[in-house]
Amino acid sequence: MAAPRPPPGRLSGVMVPAPIQDLEALRALTALFKEQRNRETAPRTIFQRVLDILKKSSHAVELACRDPSQVEHLASSLQLITECFRCLRNACIECSVNQNSIRNLDTIGVAVDLILLFRELRVEQESLLTAFRCGLQFLGNIASRNEDSQSIVWMHAFPELFLSCLNHPDKKIVAYSSMILFTSLNSERMKELEENLNIAIDVIEAHQKQPESEWPFLIITDHFLKSPELVKVMYAKMSNQERVTLLDLMIAKIMGDEPLSKDEIPVFLSHAELIASTFVDQCKTVLKLTSEQHAEDEEALATIRLLDVLCEMTANTDLLGYLQVFPGLLERVIELLRVIHAAGSDTMNIFSTCACMKAEGDVSNMAEGFKSHLIRLIGNLCYKNKDNQDKMESALFPHHGT
Structure with a gap:
């Protein structure tokens, strides 16, 4: 049951000296603002x-x-x-009038400054964390579906607040700051992210640590993957583990229930260029896996994931034609298959059939999968493409020419 509504005159006109009275008044307001009619008449x-x-x-x-x-x-x-943050957070729910009133008082600037002070304290007190979380929820609510508020939040919060919060040890703080970033981002602000790559990479890390959290996931799928320029500069700067995370989400997008839209095809053609050129340049790193000391090599594992992406991209009719004529791709894939086959025959390593049967680790499974994916990719690149079929034949059977 909601608390009784205090008379507005008392709250707005009279100074309440004791903090305890302020707290009780705020709690009453917070409860009242849970109801839409009270929000609309505040x-x-x-x-x-x-x-x-x-x-x-x-x-x-x-x-x-x-x-x-x-x-x-x-x-x-x-x-x-x-309690101030809870009260303001509730007042903003689906109420643009209150969002505008609160924003016009410059409450957003005060809130952001305070949140940055919380991060400076570096104390894991539960009461501090609660205030921190409520402050972020308020910023998320005031920005929700309100472009004017989004631009003010962005002006005050970018980049410091995101740099401070996206890598915070508290999961809720990471989730709420991700919600603010997701809500505030637009195509113009994406360009600012290209100059602040640490924020974009923090989002990838947040998704790595909390794959169940929807906000980092949505930022990557709904914003990052729509910007080939950002993906390109991010990919160059990320660790191999982070690259694998990004490539996994790219695969999920291509294989999703919804086919790529007309707007998404040109974007994914740009991604295809990055993936194919990187694979052509780096695919030989996979051969490091033939030696014991490199059996867990992260660069090689990232290259394996590039191949997975290429397999899914060539299974998409809108992307296939571009990749079938990509310079050097087919030749490099055929060459790699031959080298790996030879490496598996010559010595005992994870590309040997018997080693794969004995080993229980993921890497050997990956190596076996890598060979089958190379074959799958060759098949896709040769699908209904006479030039590629001829190239494959002459590469695999060089002595059968006329």
């Missing part, structure tokens, strides 16, 4: 009052940042900050 003066409490309470956090011994005295201020 006077703007209430939001000014909440902002005043937020500013006053944030002074204690500033002090604790300058003097760590003050951290233990933050309890009552953190309670008030948390």
Whole structure:
């Protein structure tokens, strides 16, 4: 049951001196704002009052940042900050009037500054984490479906807030900051990400650590994969583990229930160029897997994933034609198959059939899969393509010419 509605006059007109009274008034408001009709009839003066409490309470956090011994005295201020954020968060739910009123008071700037102070404190106190999470939820709600708010959030939050929060040890803080990033991104802001690649790579890492969290996943699939320029510069800078994560999501997109749309085809043709050229340049790294000390080589494993992507891309009729004529791709794949086959025959390594049968590790399974995927890719590249069929025949059976 909702708390009784306090008379607006008391909240907006009279200074309530004791923090405990502020806290009770805020809690009553937070409860009231759970209902749409109360959100729609809230006077703007209430939001000014909440902002005043937020500013006053944030002074204690500033002090604790300058003097760590003050951290233990933050309890009552953190309670008030948390309740201010909860109240504002609830007020913004599906209510653009309140979003606009709260934004026009410059509450977003105050909230972002405070969140950055929280990160500076580097304390894992539960009360601090709760205030931190509620602040991010407020920013997410004020930006939701409101372009004016999104641009103000972006102006204040980019890049510091994302650099501070996307790699935070607390899973909820990572999820909520990802929600803000997802909500605020547009094609124009994607260009800014190209100049702040650490943020984009932090999103990939967040998805690696929390594959079940929807926001990092949505940022990658709905924003990153629509920008070939960003993917290209990211790929050059990422670790091999991060590359595998990105390539897995690319495969998931190509193989998804929904076929690639007309708008997505040109984008994926650009991705195909990156994948094919990288594979042609680097595919021989897979041969490192023939020696014991490189059996877990991450660069080789990333190259194996490039082949997986190429197999799925050539299974897509819209992308196949481009890859069938990609310079050097077919020749390199045929050459690699021959070298791997020879390596498997000559010595005991993970490309040997008997080694694969004995081994239980993932890498040997990958090596076996790599050979079958090379064969699959050759088949796809030769599908209804006479030139490629002739190339394959002369490469595999060089002495059968006229």
